[in-house]
Amino acid sequence: MPAPEAVRVAIQRDADIVAARQRGREMATAAGISGSDLTLIATAISEVARNILAYAREGEILLSVESRDGRCCLQVIAADEGPGIADVELAMRDGYSTGKSLGLGLPGARRLMDEFDIVSAAGAGTRITMRKWAR
Amino acid sequence: MAVPILKQGPVLIATVQDALTDRDLIQLRDDIAARVGILRSTGVVIDVTLLDVLDSFACRTLRGIAETARLRGARTVVAGIQPDVAMSMVQLGLTLGATATALDLEEALEALMGVGEGGIGAYAGS
Amino acid sequence: MTDGYNTPPAAQLTDAEVERRRRVFGLTAEDLARIAELRSAVVDHRAEHTAAFFDHLARVDEGGDLFRRPELLDEARRLKEEHMVSLVSGDYGRAYIEQRARLGALFGRARIDMRGFLSAFQMLIGSIVRRVAELHPTDTVAAMDRVVSIRKLLFLDISIIQDVMIAEREQMILNQQEAIRELSTPTLQLRDRLLILPIIGLLDSFRAKQLTENLLRSIRDRRAKVVVMDITGVATVDSKVANHLIQTVAAARLMGAQVIITGLAAEVAQSLVTLGVDLTDLNTVGDLQGGLEEAERLLGLETRRIGSA
Ligand SMILES: Nc1ncnc2c1ncn2[C@@H]1O[C@H](COP(=O)(O)OP(=O)(O)O)[C@@H](O)[C@H]1O
Ligand SMILES: [Mg+2]
Numbered sequence: 001m002p003a004p005e006a007v008r009v010a011i012q013r014d015a016d017i018v019a020a021r022q023r024g025r026e027m028a029t030a031a032g033i034s035g036s037d038l039t040l041i042a043t044a045i046s047e048v049a050r051n052i053l054a055y056a057r058e059g060e061i062l063l064s065v066e067s068r069d070g071r072c073c074l075q076v077i078a079a080d081e082g083p084g085i086a087d088v089e090l091a092m093r094d095g096y097s098t099g100k101s102l103g104l105g106l107p108g109a110r111r112l113m114d115e116f117d118i119v120s121a122a123g124a125g126t127r128i129t130m131r132k133w134a135r
Numbered sequence: 136m137a138v139p140i141l142k143q144g145p146v147l148i149a150t151v152q153d154a155l156t157d158r159d160l161i162q163l164r165d166d167i168a169a170r171v172g173i174l175r176s177t178g179v180v181i182d183v184t185l186l187d188v189l190d191s192f193a194c195r196t197l198r199g200i201a202e203t204a205r206l207r208g209a210r211t212v213v214a215g216i217q218p219d220v221a222m223s224m225v226q227l228g229l230t231l232g233a234t235a236t237a238l239d240l241e242e243a244l245e246a247l248m249g250v251g252e253g254g255i256g257a258y259a260g261s
Numbered sequence: 262m263t264d265g266y267n268t269p270p271a272a273q274l275t276d277a278e279v280e281r282r283r284r285v286f287g288l289t290a291e292d293l294a295r296i297a298e299l300r301s302a303v304v305d306h307r308a309e310h311t312a313a314f315f316d317h318l319a320r321v322d323e324g325g326d327l328f329r330r331p332e333l334l335d336e337a338r339r340l341k342e343e344h345m346v347s348l349v350s351g352d353y354g355r356a357y358i359e360q361r362a363r364l365g366a367l368f369g370r371a372r373i374d375m376r377g378f379l380s381a382f383q384m385l386i387g388s389i390v391r392r393v394a395e396l397h398p399t400d401t402v403a404a405m406d407r408v409v410s411i412r413k414l415l416f417l418d419i420s421i422i423q424d425v426m427i428a429e430r431e432q433m434i435l436n437q438q439e440a441i442r443e444l445s446t447p448t449l450q451l452r453d454r455l456l457i458l459p460i461i462g463l464l465d466s467f468r469a470k471q472l473t474e475n476l477l478r479s480i481r482d483r484r485a486k487v488v489v490m491d492i493t494g495v496a497t498v499d500s501k502v503a504n505h506l507i508q509t510v511a512a513a514r515l516m517g518a519q520v521i522i523t524g525l526a527a528e529v530a531q532s533l534v535t536l537g538v539d540l541t542d543l544n545t546v547g548d549l550q551g552g553l554e555e556a557e558r559l560l561g562l563e564t565r566r567i568g569s570a
Contacts, residue, residue, distance in 0.1 A: 017156070021187065036222050042188045050192055218480070218512075221477055221516050222474065235517075
């Protein structure tokens with residue numbers, strides 16, 4: 001069965017986090033990614049999906065296989081229309097948390113993926129785009 | 136899906152499944168806290184061999200379980216963290232702090248109980 | 262890809278490149294017309310031409326693995342006879358090129374080198390030329406014209422096969438390099454529960470990642486409790502390398518194994534600390550001998566502890 005081009009996972013309950021990382025693994029495999037990278041991707045997805053639930057209550061994870069110059073990547077977009085982040089730079093720091101948690105989700109996800117981009121502002125929701133390339 | 140907890144002598148064994156939700160984890164924490172007290176357990180093994188992802192929330196909760204158990208007189212060993220999971224935890228910046236780890240359930244039990252004696256003995260954690 | 266091996270690069274030629282090759286070798290409509298006349302000389306005697314090629318390879322012992330692997334030899338013979346048929350078919354487009362490329366890939370896999378291939382191809386050409394000459398026993402000029410025409414096509418064939426053989430060879434070298442890289446980070450098991458990992462050479466981030474992966478898998482597969490990682494042979498230990506080491510140690514610890522690092526020169530350690538690298542989580546011991554003793558102590562201690570419980 002050929003893998004779909006793109007998958008959308010709505011994030012509304014904590015079971016959706018598990019579903020998002022499972023779909024992420026499947027789509028990453030379809031992108032030609034294998035080995036430990038699959039776990040790195042699933043972990044990064046878990047972090048951004050949990051942030052949606054924790055800080056924006058709901059949102060979505062969009063997974064797609066993209067290609068550039070003959071190489072494939074898995075693209076993960078985590079989008080919500082929640083309160084947004086006033087100081088993105090601060091939020092990206094190791095250990096910074098407004099949720100009394102470890103504050104490693106955002107900076108950690110950036111380390112786990114090859115590309116990481118975050119667009120957010122107070123009151124304007126949050127949109128994170130991450131990519132991992134097949135080797 | 137709740138995590139089953141088994142009692143083997145003085146040790147509680149919790150075997151985590153792959154699709155572990157945050158709620159399951161929190162329930163596990165509460166269950167272990169309750170049972171350590173009632174059963175006067177001296178050791179807890181959390182077997183995470185099947186777990187696909189150990190993210191910051193799971194890590195923090197595991198540490199919380201170990202800390203709660205310690206305050207009630209039991210030592211916790213997290214067993215079976217897989218190579219890929221260990222790599223991604225490290226890249227995320229996660230540690231289990233003072234919580235002991237073991238290759239698998241067998242090793243964890245060996246560390247918590249004396250070999251073949253069923254007694255409470257060595258603690259191989261660092 | 263129906264036959265289970267990589268599509269040779271020449272098979273990925275675009276139509277424009279196919280056309281270009283025909284131009285480079287000067288294949289004209291006139292040539293094609295002459296070649297068409299040679300059907301009987303080539304097709305009727307295809308077994309003989311094919312034999313000329315393979316007999317030569319066997320005789321001069323240039324067949325690589327071909328004569329040791331009957332399945333390859335059968336396939337090569339079949340493709341060569343097919344070559345003889347398509348040589349005079351008049352259609353020299355992509356399908357023709359792909360056939361050549363496939364035979365080239367097979368030769369590459371059989372480890373036939375260019376020298377062997379060219380000398381055998383020479384024999385094949387000779388065999389064809391003899392039959393062509395027979396068609397025009399009295400008109401040498403006509404015979405020569407036809408030989409020239411078909412030689413253009415045969416040389417085009419050589420150019421394709423050569424490209425493919427080179428590409429196959431490059432792939433083989435890449436595979437070998439990969440294997441050597443893996444070999445250069447072996448995990449040795451000295452005794453139960455103890456792994457030794459001598460690291461040699463340059464530690465770039467790709468290799469460091471691979472090394473960590475290998476080590477963690479070995480820990481699981483061989484149920485190691487202690488790992489001695491000797492970095493005496495590592496070219497430069499800068500902060501990047503040190504951070505890789507720290508991460509590897511942390512990951513091993515998460516799996517329940519302890520890592521001892523040996524061979525970190527004191528002045529290197531000093532300069533790392535000056536750079537702000539926190540080495541407190543690293544259990545370092547001067548030399549390999551000391552590291553092994555420390556490992557034994559850790560393992561022994563453990564056995565004793567458990568045993569005395
Ligand atoms: N989707 C989001 N919407 C609003 N705020 C967010 C979102 N994601 C992250 N944040 C903010 O960024 C901070 C850092 O996030 P993270 O690195 O995941 O750490 P943690 O979740 O442990 O706090 C959070 O505490 C929160 O304030
Ligand atoms: Mg978070």
